Amino acid sequence: MKTLIMKLAMGATASFLAMSAGAWAGEVVWWTPNFNEARARDLVEKFQAANPDVSVKLEITTTDGLPQRILTALQSGAAPDVIDVQHGWVNGYAQNNLVLPVDEVLTDREDYIPASLEYDTWDGKLWGIPYRIETHAVIINKGDYKAAGLDPANPPTTWAAFKDAAKKLTTNGKSGFAITGGGEVGNTIFRSLPFMWMVGGGIISDDGKKVLVNSPETIEAVTFYTDFLKEGMSPASTLENDGTANRRLFIAETVSMYQSGQFDIQSIRKENPNIDIGVIPVPHPDGGKTAAILGGWSFVIPSKAKNPDDAKKLLGFLAEAENQAALTDTFPARVSAMEAERFKDPILQVFKEMLPFGRPVPAHPNWVQISQAYFDGIQRILLGDEDVKTAMDGVAEEIEGLL
Amino acid sequence: MQKQSTGYLFVLPALMVLGMLIAYPVAYTGLLSVTDNAGNYVGLDNFRRVLSARATPTAFWNTLWWVFGSIVLQVVLGVLTAILLNQNFRGRAIVRSVTLVPWVVPGIVAATTWAWMLHTEFGIINYMLTAPALIDEPVGWLTNGRTVMPVMIAINIWKMFPFVAIMVLAGLQAISDDLYEAARIDGASFWEEVLYVMLPQVRTVIVAVTLLLVIWALNHITIIYAITRGGPANRTLITPIQIFRTAFESVQFGQAAALSVMFFAVAIVVVFIYIRTLASNPEETR
Numbered sequence: 072m073k074t075l076i077m078k079l080a081m082g083a084t085a086s087f088l089a090m091s092a093g094a095w096a097g098e099v100v101w102w103t104p105n106f107n108e109a110r111a112r113d114l115v116e117k118f119q120a121a122n123p124d125v126s127v128k129l130e131i132t133t134t135d136g137l138p139q140r141i142l143t144a145l146q147s148g149a150a151p152d153v154i155d156v157q158h159g160w161v162n163g164y165a166q167n168n169l170v171l172p173v174d175e176v177l178t179d180r181e182d183y184i185p186a187s188l189e190y191d192t193w194d195g196k197l198w199g200i201p202y203r204i205e206t207h208a209v210i211i212n213k214g215d216y217k218a219a220g221l222d223p224a225n226p227p228t229t230w231a232a233f234k235d236a237a238k239k240l241t242t243n244g245k246s247g248f249a250i251t252g253g254g255e256v257g258n259t260i261f262r263s264l265p266f267m268w269m270v271g272g273g274i275i276s277d278d279g280k281k282v283l284v285n286s287p288e289t290i291e292a293v294t295f296y297t298d299f300l301k302e303g304m305s306p307a308s309t310l311e312n313d314g315t316a317n318r319r320l321f322i323a324e325t326v327s328m329y330q331s332g333q334f335d336i337q338s339i340r341k342e343n344p345n346i347d348i349g350v351i352p353v354p355h356p357d358g359g360k361t362a363a364i365l366g367g368w369s370f371v372i373p374s375k376a377k378n379p380d381d382a383k384k385l386l387g388f389l390a391e392a393e394n395q396a397a398l399t400d401t402f403p404a405r406v407s408a409m410e411a412e413r414f415k416d417p418i419l420q421v422f423k424e425m426l427p428f429g430r431p432v433p434a435h436p437n438w439v440q441i442s443q444a445y446f447d448g449i450q451r452i453l454l455g456d457e458d459v460k461t462a463m464d465g466v467a468e469e470i471e472g473l474l
Numbered sequence: 475m476q477k478q479s480t481g482y483l484f485v486l487p488a489l490m491v492l493g494m495l496i497a498y499p500v501a502y503t504g505l506l507s508v509t510d511n512a513g514n515y516v517g518l519d520n521f522r523r524v525l526s527a528r529a530t531p532t533a534f535w536n537t538l539w540w541v542f543g544s545i546v547l548q549v550v551l552g553v554l555t556a557i558l559l560n561q562n563f564r565g566r567a568i569v570r571s572v573t574l575v576p577w578v579v580p581g582i583v584a585a586t587t588w589a590w591m592l593h594t595e596f597g598i599i600n601y602m603l604t605a606p607a608l609i610d611e612p613v614g615w616l617t618n619g620r621t622v623m624p625v626m627i628a629i630n631i632w633k634m635f636p637f638v639a640i641m642v643l644a645g646l647q648a649i650s651d652d653l654y655e656a657a658r659i660d661g662a663s664f665w666e667e668v669l670y671v672m673l674p675q676v677r678t679v680i681v682a683v684t685l686l687l688v689i690w691a692l693n694h695i696t697i698i699y700a701i702t703r704g705g706p707a708n709r710t711l712i713t714p715i716q717i718f719r720t721a722f723e724s725v726q727f728g729q730a731a732a733l734s735v736m737f738f739a740v741a742i743v744v745v746f747i748y749i750r751t752l753a754s755n756p757e758e759t760r
Contacts, residue, residue: 310617
């Protein structure tokens, strides 16, 4: 009896081991966010048809809480083989040795928008493959423009003219230009940091050695940004609004202009077809140039991936121009992929024009804390606790300790 | 002797599981608090960094405010509700069940719903106040530095008082009718019954429940994090959220561990004092 049980137990263990081993020989586990799901499934089918010995298992992630989830996976032994991550996260992973270099996969560097590669580079090596890029522009309600006596075909381009337009648009309970002051930190970084760049300021210098957040240039830009609330052109709810909230206010026709990416266009069209949507470049200071943060997504291979070889095969396939054009929700990181038909919608034109002005967010190991300190400062200004100079001096002091 | 060691052997598996689930994380947190992300020993560096951060004292005072405000009103409201639900009236069963609703709703659902209801622009609360012209302008409940913390505390009270009510109600129902009868014969009014019969009888329940509430308030993350993430400008940042942010947003596990260790020490002292003063039986000390 005893031996029988032993045999059964051994048999069970053996078959379990065989099964778990079989589960990942030739299998690539790919984590992709829910907005990619349908397109990713098509691409997986295509890939498997061409590579019958590799099977790809898709696992769908959601963006809320994704950084924490990925970090946990990367540090535990249970990492997938390919993960979609935002460009800005790649450097942190590389510096902590959590992902593998992928130089061999990406062969045609010159076809990529340089800022996207800059994001994924550290220590002279490439640690991720950018596939999706986007920047913000200003989305406007053309109907409101006409009602306020402004010409949407000839929109304001400078800060002064823009502010003037926002003032004119602020009537009948409508807000001219909505800024963000709540939600996740990134929302406000994406919308305010470009204004600093336009005048030669910033939060920290590109080499991460100097604090710029209380420089006169930055203070000028932060003043420009926060004045939209102080002078009543941004909604009273600004401190609780993130990008999504601003979109909802725009759809509800209580906001006439706000900064966002092209991903908002579709939902505005669907939820309020009455709005005549226009897109204009982010305004620049007189005599200066516009700027934007280049955002988007890259693929990484965790250093604890079980099947890095097949993962690289999959990445090679996904990096082909045609497939990149198919997968991206916004624009592809490859210039040649931009030729695809779906990027020719005229409303995308301005977003496309903004791309060359896109710059990467500074890569610093403490960037999350630095941006949090900055965001707290912005909130102190918006709350009316401190003026711009005092708030930014306080932020500078905090950041000094983080560099 | 032989007998005793056999006993130890029997509890060994349970002890090992407990050790893995409790002792190991606690010890590991202690270890993390003196190492950097690469695992090198850095002495008290993490403590120094955390203590010099601008957010730390803010979070500490916010936490005190949050715990104190929540507990006092949760207990008072909970006990009053329990006394009410202990009376005989029509529809009591329904009222008892309805009271439990806030406690049953998952925290994250409740928090998100409240965030929507409190929104300055499209929140129903401002709509109900402005539509009949009770106030002229919508109130920025979550964007005004003076209202945001009280609002958070109010939501926490709403969420937790049913729990207090149900626990105290159970205690009240265990009181023998003889006591009420004796009190009535002595000519006690309803409020005297409450004061001299009900409260002394449920004292132990209230003490135990309050201790639980203190611990839960000290550990709390869900409601505040889901609604304001500790903002605006750290007005609602409490220490548990600061720990969460430091560990999982800034990836500074060492500093988060250092903060946890200090927070743990403070919490232990609070709980210890509480048990020593309030939980001791007044009959014995008298």
